Amino acid sequence: MLTNMSEFFLRTLREDPADAEVASHKLMVRAGYIRRVAPGIYTWLPLGLKVLRNIEQIVREEMAAIGAQEVHFPALLPREPYEKTNRWEEYGPNLFRLKDRKDGDYLLAPTHEEMFTLAVKDMYSSYKDLPLSLYQIQTKYRDEARPRAGVIRGREFVMKDSYSFDIDDEGLAKSYELHRKAYQRVFERLGLPFVIVAAQSGAMGGSRSEEFLYPNPMGEDTFVRSPGGYAANAEAVVTPVPDPVDYSNTPAKELRHTPDAKTIAALVDLSNELYPREDRPWEAADMLKSYVVTLTHPDGAREVVNIGIPGDREVDEKRLEAAFAPAEVEQATPEDLAKHPELVAGYLGPEVVGPNAPKRTVDEDGNPTGSVRFFVDPRVVEGTAWIAGGNKADYHVYNLVMGRDFTADGTVEVAEVKAGDPAPDGSGPLELARGIEVAHIFQLGRKYAKALDLTVLDQNGKSQVVTMGSYGLGVSRVVAAMVESHHDDLGLSWPMVVAPFHLQVLAAGKGDQIADTAADISQAVSDAGFDVLYDDRPKVSAGVKFADAELLGMPYVLVVGRGLKNGVVELRDRRGGVSKEIPVEEAKQIIIAELEANRGSAK
Ligand code: ATP
Numbered sequence: 001m002l003t004n005m006s007e008f009f010l011r012t013l014r015e016d017p018a019d020a021e022v023a024s025h026k027l028m029v030r031a032g033y034i035r036r037v038a039p040g041i042y043t044w045l046p047l048g049l050k051v052l053r054n055i056e057q058i059v060r061e062e063m064a065a066i067g068a069q070e071v072h073f074p075a076l077l078p079r080e081p082y083e084k085t086n087r088w089e090e091y092g093p094n095l096f097r098l099k100d101r102k103d104g105d106y107l108l109a110p111t112h113e114e115m116f117t118l119a120v121k122d123m124y125s126s127y128k129d130l131p132l133s134l135y136q137i138q139t140k141y142r143d144e145a146r147p148r149a150g151v152i153r154g155r156e157f158v159m160k161d162s163y164s165f166d167i168d169d170e171g172l173a174k175s176y177e178l179h180r181k182a183y184q185r186v187f188e189r190l191g192l193p194f195v196i197v198a199a200q201s202g203a204m205g206g207s208r209s210e211e212f213l214y215p216n217p218m219g220e221d222t223f224v225r226s227p228g229g230y231a232a233n234a235e236a237v238v239t240p241v242p243d244p245v246d247y248s249n250t251p252a253k254e255l256r257h258t259p260d261a262k263t264i265a266a267l268v269d270l271s272n273e274l275y276p277r278e279d280r281p282w283e284a285a286d287m288l289k290s291y292v293v294t295l296t297h298p299d300g301a302r303e304v305v306n307i308g309i310p311g312d313r314e315v316d317e318k319r320l321e322a323a324f325a326p327a328e329v330e331q332a333t334p335e336d337l338a339k340h341p342e343l344v345a346g347y348l349g350p351e352v353v354g355p356n357a358p359k360r361t362v363d364e365d366g367n368p369t370g371s372v373r374f375f376v377d378p379r380v381v382e383g384t385a386w387i388a389g390g391n392k393a394d395y396h397v398y399n400l401v402m403g404r405d406f407t408a409d410g411t412v413e414v415a416e417v418k419a420g421d422p423a424p425d426g427s428g429p430l431e432l433a434r435g436i437e438v439a440h441i442f443q444l445g446r447k448y449a450k451a452l453d454l455t456v457l458d459q460n461g462k463s464q465v466v467t468m469g470s471y472g473l474g475v476s477r478v479v480a481a482m483v484e485s486h487h488d489d490l491g492l493s494w495p496m497v498v499a500p501f502h503l504q505v506l507a508a509g510k511g512d513q514i515a516d517t518a519a520d521i522s523q524a525v526s527d528a529g530f531d532v533l534y535d536d537r538p539k540v541s542a543g544v545k546f547a548d549a550e551l552l553g554m555p556y557v558l559v560v561g562r563g564l565k566n567g568v569v570e571l572r573d574r575r576g577g578v579s580k581e582i583p584v585e586e587a588k589q590i591i592i593a594e595l596e597a598n599r600g601s602a603k
């Protein structure tokens with residue numbers, strides 16, 4: 001295909017868009033790949049659409065290779081199936097809900113488990129029909145709280161989602177493994193670096209789940225790795241639980257005056273000054289910090305809960321969200337707190353919360369109803385002694401022992417994971433890094449099949465609930481991830497495998513000879529089966545053409561310019577390779593041979 005730039009629907013921009021912080025966002029807008037319509041909603045312009053389609057093509061090939069079949073469901077869906085799986089509510093404010101003219105409830109699908117499950121239920125009824133893998137490449141809608149970084153977190157985005165259907169666990173494990181391998185091949189073919197990390201299944205339910213992350217400091221996901229090969233999303237790290245501590249010699253708890261100790265650091269200093277320990281100084285890890293949050297449950301009910309974590313750690317927002325999903329978590333508001341007079345701001349301690357605390361919480365009529373639920377970090381095991389709030393201004397309680405002086409409703413993984421923490425499988429200290437989630441695979445199990453009654457008859461004629469997997473790959477996000485991994489200060493720099501054009505030809509100078517030669521070579525390379533963008537713009541300076549070529553990022557750039565009078569043209573390798581002058585008579589063969597040798601290359 002030959003495209004003349006003078007007729008191509010493209011305008012490059014000199015300036016970065018004001019709202020852009022990350023390289024891919026800036027470059028994709030400046031180079032005319034995408035345009036913003038609203039927060040998290042983008043138009044794909046010809047260049048961007050070509051890359052998107054090229055990536056889709058690779059995904060399709062790898063899906064076909066594992067025997068998955070392509071279908072296409074609507075994005076606009078009725079409420080009922082999502083009602084049956086509880087997701088109409090559970091999905092929370094991220095779900096775009098709308099009404100039709102008859103006042104019927106609809107949604108714009110954020111993911112399609114329900115539809116796939118129902119389609120298989122309608123059409124299949126025997127174990128002989130399984131295993132089955134279906135997929136689609138489709139637009140998804142999520143009203144993300146913080147759309148950001150261009151198409152990396154959109155409110156409308158393109159996902160490839162597949163679903164596997166098996167009669168038993170062994171089959172599911174196999175389907176899962178096939179998808180995992182297919183995804184590895186997709187990212188290898190794209191030349192996108194990735195790590196596979198254990199993930200939290202979150203609101204999706206199910207058992208095994210892994211994410212494919214592209215490691216990049218601007219990513220929103222923190223993941224951990226150990227020298228022994230453990231890798232997990234920080235959200236999914238399970239804290240190794242220490243053994244219970246013998247507290248038979250721990251002194252009785254004691255309420256002590258701690259004026260002006262508003263922070264953990266101040267409390268540590270003050271404790272060492274006024275109430276020093278004999279064995280060692282007090283440390284932040286001796287303090288039990290209290291967090292009060294409000295959960296909004298899927299049915300709309302609000303509940304204040306208290307969380308206790310060691311004082312040397314902060315709460316990790318994503319772990320917090322994951323820990324209480326599907327409930328939404330926010331900081332408790334003054335109105336929430338007004339209902340719980342026992343929670344003394346700044347001095348809250350575990351003795352007034354949790355299962356054994358006195359019932360002091362009041363209901364609407366002012367009657368005592370119970371106590372605030374109290375969750376603790378897994379390190380707060382029986383027998384551990386803490387300094388905690390004394391539930392009275394300017395007082396803290398010392399030697400407060402878990403299991404003796406207070407109890408909890410359960411443990412919760414909300415504390416941050418720190419570099420150097422032990423890996424849960426004993427494989428060494430963890431190291432932390434950040435990444436962008438490009439795909440997520442789940443063994444869903446029978447949750448959806450059960451909710452929607454998808455069963456088949458087994459060999460003995462017995463009805464069995466089908467077990468499912470779901471496998472999402474963020475196609476539009478991958479476009480941006482590819483830009484993150486393939487650019488420099490001047491612009492984009494595509495590998496051959498997804499480049500919108502393989503070659504950009506510049507007529508860099510005046511005169512018919514230059515234009516004719518450039519057009520002739522462009523045509524020949526196009527005829528040989530490559531996509532060529534010919535910058536034939538008549539009134540544009542060579543300097544602007546060079547800058548645009550660098551910004552647009554085609555892997556090869558041919559400059560037909562001043563050298564022509566000496567019989568040479570220049571072939572540049574945008575991907576960091578060398579430029580070379582080549583004789584104009586041999587230019588077509590040399591270029592075609594070079595492109596041929598690199599067809600499909602991820603470099
Ligand atoms: P995230 O944690 O980034 O919100 P998720 O866990 O909600 O992602 P899934 O529901 O597993 O994501 O969706 C499958 C894939 O779709 C993700 O791995 C990601 O690549 C992509 N994706 C999810 N949300 C978005 C979005 N808002 N914009 C672009 N791509 C997205």
Ligand code: MG
Pocket residue numbers: none
């Ligand atoms: Mg999400």
